[in-house]
Every structure is written in structure tokens, then in C-alpha cells.
Amino acid sequence: MPVECTLCHQRPAVLKRPKTSQAACKECFFQAVETEVHQTIVTHGLFTRGDVVAIGASGGKDSTVLAYLMKTLNERHDYGLDLFLLSIDEGITGYRDDSLETVRRNERQYGIPLKILSYQDLYGWTMDRIVATIGRRNNCTFCGVFRRQALDRGAAMLGVDKIVTGHNADDIAETVLMNILRGDVARLRRCTAITTSSEGAIPRSKPFKYTYEKEIVMYAYFKKLDYFSTECVYSPNAYRGHARTYLKDLERIRPSTIIDIIHSGDSLAVKGDVKMPVQGTCSRCGYISSQILCKACVLLEGLNRGLPRVGIGKATGGNMSAIVKKYGLREEEEEEKGEDGRRHHGGGEGEGMERRKGEMGGCGSCTCDSKKRTCRDPSTLLDVTRPDRPEF
Amino acid sequence: MSELRIHLEFSGGAELLVGKTKHHDIALPHQPHPWSLRQLIAWIRDNLLKERAELFVTGESVRPGILVLVNSTDWELLGQLDYTLQPNDHVIFISTLHGG
Ligand SMILES: [Zn+2]
Ligand SMILES: [Zn+2]
DSSP, X not given: OOOBOTTTSSSBOOEEOTTTOOEEOHHHHHHHHHHHHHHHHHHTTOOOTTOEEEEEOOSSHHHHHHHHHHHHHHHHTTOOOEEEEXXXXXXXXXXXHHHHHHHHHHHXXXXXXXXXXXXXXXXXXXXXXXXXXXXXXXXXXXXXXXXXXXXXXXXHXXXXXXXXXXXXXXXXXXXXXXXXXXXXXXXXXXXXXXXEOOTTSOOEEOTTTTOOHHHHHHHHHHHTOOOOOOSBOOOTTSHHHHXXXXXXXXXXXXXXXXXXXXXXXXXXXXXXXXXXXXXXXXXXXXXXXXXXXXXXXXXXXXXXXXXXXXXXXXXXXXXXXHHHHHHTOOOOOXXXXXXXXXXXXXXXXXXXXXXXXXXXXXXXXXXXXXXXXXXXXXXXXXXXXXXXXXXX | OOOEEEEEEEETTGGGGTTTOSEEEEEEOOOXXXXXXXXXXXXXXHHXXXXXXXXXXETTEEOTTEEEEETTEEGGGTTGGGOBOOTTOEEEEXXXXXXX
């Protein structure tokens, strides 16, 4: 017995919307998703007429649907945007072939010009050459660190005004959870921002902030959009994998959980007298960094000077400690999933807790005496006296 | 008293768990009661998943994050695990848990 669409009361419903529990037919579902993303773009003023916008494109589901929707909405609502797809090629033989092939098809299918930048273009090194230099052992560290900055560097090279990425509501809720579990108040406070723009950096926004992963995948399915999926990267044992599994379990019990978590992150306030880490920029490349040099520049420095161990792991080697001293280095962690929407290991994922220990002598975020950098009692950090704030 | 023939499709990365093959025409053996999706998932676990079954099955259902459609309709509108399979049903499992 087909269920009737609760929106138009005419056609048979094809899916249950997780956000609203409505049964929707295909047409009403398309309409709803497109309208919601348009509303998000308009309400948050993500673009200005005439902007050159780079869509971070990996060939995966999120960025493929994003490219299709940006194209559709730009035409339908006359945003006046100059769109193009920006893909990153790490330069690993064979690795990107399928995903880049998908992005090339997207270029033709949607008529959006594609620009592929390689690690060679961005950093002067391909991953194959890095592996040839340093061996396989630490190559994930390089790849992860370089990937995190690749879109920003690429966009800067191309002189774009804005970057958009396919991060969806599930991704953002997952990041909120991870930052709560890690007790990372500074990141917790900014991880739900729909647009991030540090000084001098190109603003980066997430038009799918309120769009459920289920709806993105269903949209791609019903529109027959062509995307590429990789080997499962949510290894059930990885730290981020645990958070994702937990989130999906919650969603099954109560689908609104995802939006509720994002809302909690949005409305969270940090007490005014709490000291937050100062965010600076890399003196060499301008990327956000709490140190004089960002991690990518440190790794590059090592590669270019023939000291590839620099920047990896603990300060053990002789060369390493000199550089650590010189630049006041500290391990940086991954903030969220890869720039291109993929999950990657390396570059700090799943190791946040251990790495933080012993970094500083005392809690850096509040007035407690905890020996850890951030104490584990969020109630001392969050302003829970304001009635509309979530309580922890 | 014959077997129940249906078509299975795995996509979004779920195909990687079943021999990298997207389409599977299968014949479920005759049984006294109608086949439910719950029983189909158990059958897939026992017959198609060669390894890493935990990436597909959780308890008696699919792992949260795997979408299920029957004849292009979300199983959440069809009673989910209790849905009774019909001859020639087209059941699709789409993983949302794979990168890309
Ligand atoms: Zn309708
Ligand atoms: Zn730098």
C-alpha cells in the first residue's frame, strides 16, 4: 500500500524525511531540499553577486550533490555567481583515478568548469615523491596535513572569493560530539559556524549545514547523480568512527537529534572570562595556525631541507628538537573530516586525547588546576546561567 | 511451493562488502511463512557477506547509516524489518557511511 505524500496529497510518497518525519513524494522532496538549501544561502548571506565560488569537489556524494544544487540554484534564483569545481590531486599513482574521473564527468554533466590542482602545484611535492623520500611509514601524516590546507591554498592561487564544501548536518553534529568528548571548548565554539573566515583567509561555507546525509544520498539516488564511493572509511574502531556510529544510533531512535546537536553547538556560550587559545596565522603561508609556522610549512621545510622527520610525532630526533625550539611547534589536530569530504587517517585523527597530555602545565581554558590542557568539567567553562542555553 | 526470486542492489560503497558486485539476483528458499526484510537481512549476512559482516548488519537490522529502499521507496514507509517481500521485489541498500 503506497503512502500518500503528506505535502501535496497527490502522489505516492517515496521517502520519510528525517528532519520532519513527513512522507514525501519525489517532486515534493526535491522541492523541499532545494528550498531549504536556498533558504540557508539567503538567510546566512553566504554569497554576494559576482562572487567567484570554488566548489570543493571530490567526486563523492556530498560534493556531487552540492555542485548540482549550486548550479541549479544559481540559475533558478539568479545569484550571479561564477562557479567552478576545484579538485585536489595528491599525486598518488592510481589513487585518485576514479574520483577524478567522476569529477570530470560532473564537469560535463553540470557544465561547471573544473580546475584540478596537484600537490605538486600547491606544495612542489607529489605524494609519490614524498613516499620515495621518507618511506611509507609517515606518509599519511604528510598527506593529511597537506590535504587540510589544499583547498584554501588552491583557492588562493586561483583568486576565488568564496569556497563551499559539502559538509552536511551529520558531519557537523559528529564534530560537535567529538569536540565535547575531547573537551575542546575552543573548537566546540566554532565548529558549527556556517562560514569560517579567519583574517586574510578566503571565506569557506557549508550550504548543507542543515541538510541530512540521508537526504543528500536520497537526492543523488532519485536524481540519478553520478558519484564515487570509496572503501569504507568509518572504520568502526577509529575515534571518529565511534562518534559517527553513536550519532547514527541516536538518529535511528530520534532523527531530530542531528539538528538538535547542531542547535546546541550554535547556542552554546562560553563565559567571558574563559581564556581561549589565540588563533594566529602562519607567518609563511597565512593559514590558520597557533604557531609561527603552520604544520604544512614545517613539513615542507623539512622536506626541502632533507629533514623529512621534522614535524612528525614526538620531538625525538636531534634535528627535530632544534626546529621545534625555533618555531615553538606543537602538534596540531584535525578539526574535521577532510576538506574534500573524505575521511582520512593520519594527521592526528583519533589521537587527540593522548597528544594533548602534558602539553601545558595546567588547564589552559579555565581557572581550574587540571594538569591537562583543557579540564574535563565543561560546567566550569560554559555559561549555563542563561536560560536559552543548553545545559551540560 | 517455489522459491522467492528477488533482485538485490548494493551501492554507495555497500557493494564493496558483497564481492564488489552491485546487482544480485537471488532465490530465497521456500518457507512456510512469507519472507520479511528482517529475514532477508539475516540471509544476506549468512550467504552474501563474506567478511566484515559488522559493517553491514547490527543486531537483526542493517547498520544505522545504510539506507534501504524497496522498489524505489524508503523502507521507513514500508514497515522496515516487518515488510513482507513480494516476488520480483527490487531491494536496494545504499551506504551513506562511505567517503567520497
Ligand atoms: Zn508530494
Ligand atoms: Zn604555513
